[in-house]
Amino acid sequence: MNTFSIGLSMFGGMLVLMALRAPIAVSMFVPGALGYLALSGWLPLLSHLKGAVYGRVSVYDLSVIPLFMLMGALAVQGGLARALFDFANALLGRFRGGMAMAGVLACAAFGSISGSTVATTATIAQVAYPQMRRIDYSGRLATAALASGGTMGVLLPPSVTLMVYAILTEQNITKMFLAAYVPALLAAIGYMLAIMVTVRIHPEQAPAAKPASLREVVSYGKQVWHIALIFGMVFGGIYGGFFTATEGAAIGALLTFLITLVTRQMSRAKLISAVRTTAQTSGMIFLIFLGADMINAALALSQLPAQLADMVGHLQLSPLLVMAGLMLFYVILGCVMDEMSMILLTVPTLFPVIMGLDFFGLGMADKSLWFGILILTVCEIGMIFPPVGLNVYIMNGLARDVPMSETYKGVIPFLITDVIRLGLLIAFPGLALWLVHLLT
Numbered sequence: 001m002n003t004f005s006i007g008l009s010m011f012g013g014m015l016v017l018m019a020l021r022a023p024i025a026v027s028m029f030v031p032g033a034l035g036y037l038a039l040s041g042w043l044p045l046l047s048h049l050k051g052a053v054y055g056r057v058s059v060y061d062l063s064v065i066p067l068f069m070l071m072g073a074l075a076v077q078g079g080l081a082r083a084l085f086d087f088a089n090a091l092l093g094r095f096r097g098g099m100a101m102a103g104v105l106a107c108a109a110f111g112s113i114s115g116s117t118v119a120t121t122a123t124i125a126q127v128a129y130p131q132m133r134r135i136d137y138s139g140r141l142a143t144a145a146l147a148s149g150g151t152m153g154v155l156l157p158p159s160v161t162l163m164v165y166a167i168l169t170e171q172n173i174t175k176m177f178l179a180a181y182v183p184a185l186l187a188a189i190g191y192m193l194a195i196m197v198t199v200r201i202h203p204e205q206a207p208a209a210k211p212a213s214l215r216e217v218v219s220y221g222k223q224v225w226h227i228a229l230i231f232g233m234v235f236g237g238i239y240g241g242f243f244t245a246t247e248g249a250a251i252g253a254l255l256t257f258l259i260t261l262v263t264r265q266m267s268r269a270k271l272i273s274a275v276r277t278t279a280q281t282s283g284m285i286f287l288i289f290l291g292a293d294m295i296n297a298a299l300a301l302s303q304l305p306a307q308l309a310d311m312v313g314h315l316q317l318s319p320l321l322v323m324a325g326l327m328l329f330y331v332i333l334g335c336v337m338d339e340m341s342m343i344l345l346t347v348p349t350l351f352p353v354i355m356g357l358d359f360f361g362l363g364m365a366d367k368s369l370w371f372g373i374l375i376l377t378v379c380e381i382g383m384i385f386p387p388v389g390l391n392v393y394i395m396n397g398l399a400r401d402v403p404m405s406e407t408y409k410g411v412i413p414f415l416i417t418d419v420i421r422l423g424l425l426i427a428f429p430g431l432a433l434w435l436v437h438l439l440t
Contacts, residue, residue: 074253087220128146162372
């Protein structure tokens with residue numbers, strides 16, 4: 001068996017293990033170790049394993065992940081979501097479908113401090129969904145809006161997935177953060193337009209508008225000062241060059257903890273829960289890192305990434321056609337894998353392919369940032385795309401009175417806006433790179 005066949009066998013073995021419900025880290029590690037053994041033998045495999053774990057977990061840049069996750073966990077336990085939703089609802093309640101739009105905006109705002117799609121969706125939905133149903137929103141629109149809005153946690157800083165991509169491709173995390181803002185803004189606008197069109201075509205899915213008074217808007221606005229403070233301190237400091245992303249994450253975690261203490265939203269039990277959640281999720285991510293490192297090392301030995309890049313180059317296909325094909329591949333892969341595993345597994349293999357192609361004359365750094373935003377955008381789509389759609393499953397667990405089929409029907413307008421946004425980002429890389437060039 002030649003090296004290329006061994007590389008393909010490793011990839012196939014990983015998919016089989018995933019289909020058998022083996023843990024993602026195990027599904028990557030076992031085929032990788034067996035492939036490495038077949039390619040190099042026992043002694044090189046043992047030599048690789050001897051330093052692989054320390055080499056991965058001792059990387060300073062990776063400390064940004066648990067720190068931002070702790071900040072998000074403290075925000076979840078500190079009850080910051082309700083104030084965000086109430087303020088957004090006071091602003092948008094004057095429009096039909098305004099509460100659904102408020103849910104989308106609250107997801108965007110909470111995602112910008114939690115860094116987690118799952119935490120954003122689950123937290124905002126627990127606050128917003130009961131209120132939406134109480135005033136006669138249809139289950140289809142309510143669940144679809146919140147499931148779709150929650151996907152912005154993948155793209156908005158401090159997205160863990162975004163940071164992992166930056167670390168894997170050796171990109172500046174601050175620049176990756178900046179590249180994500182305009183695409184995230186386009187996502188929020190697209191989702192709100194989807195709601196507006198839906199309630200215009202089907203007015204029975206949302207009740208009549210109920211505008212809030214100026215006094216109510218001001219009152220609710222005063223309750224979100226702490227969220228604005230966290231965001232301003234952390235990301236203002238990072239973008240202003242006062243501290244690194246890792247230092248900003250540590251400051252953000254401390255500031256969030258102090259604010260929850262001042263507002264009397266934090267208890268000993270909640271603090272323990274936040275720390276435990278951070279430790280468990282960080283452990284899972286680092287184990288996936290180790291599994292991905294193993295299979296990617298074996299794939300490198302098999303020269304599969306280099307051979308794929310060479311094959312694509314000889315096909316003489318349009319670079320944009322190659323990119324469109326990769327995006328379709330990620331959508332399909334998203335039906336069976338979570339976004340973290342997809343990026344850890346595929347980026348080391350496909351990144352050299354993209355770097356070897358010419359897109360609008362972009363330099364290597366710009367091309368890396370642009371490709372990362374495209375992948376994260378497709379990850380967003382995968383979070384609500386049938387037949388899996390993790391966010392749809394989360395909403396189904398929280399809204400058991402709504403059949404999952406209804407939520408899938410409801411997300412169709414949101415998926416349409418996602419596809420349009422993806423097409424715009426592919427055709428106009430400047431949408432992702434404009435803010436990077438402006439501020440760096």
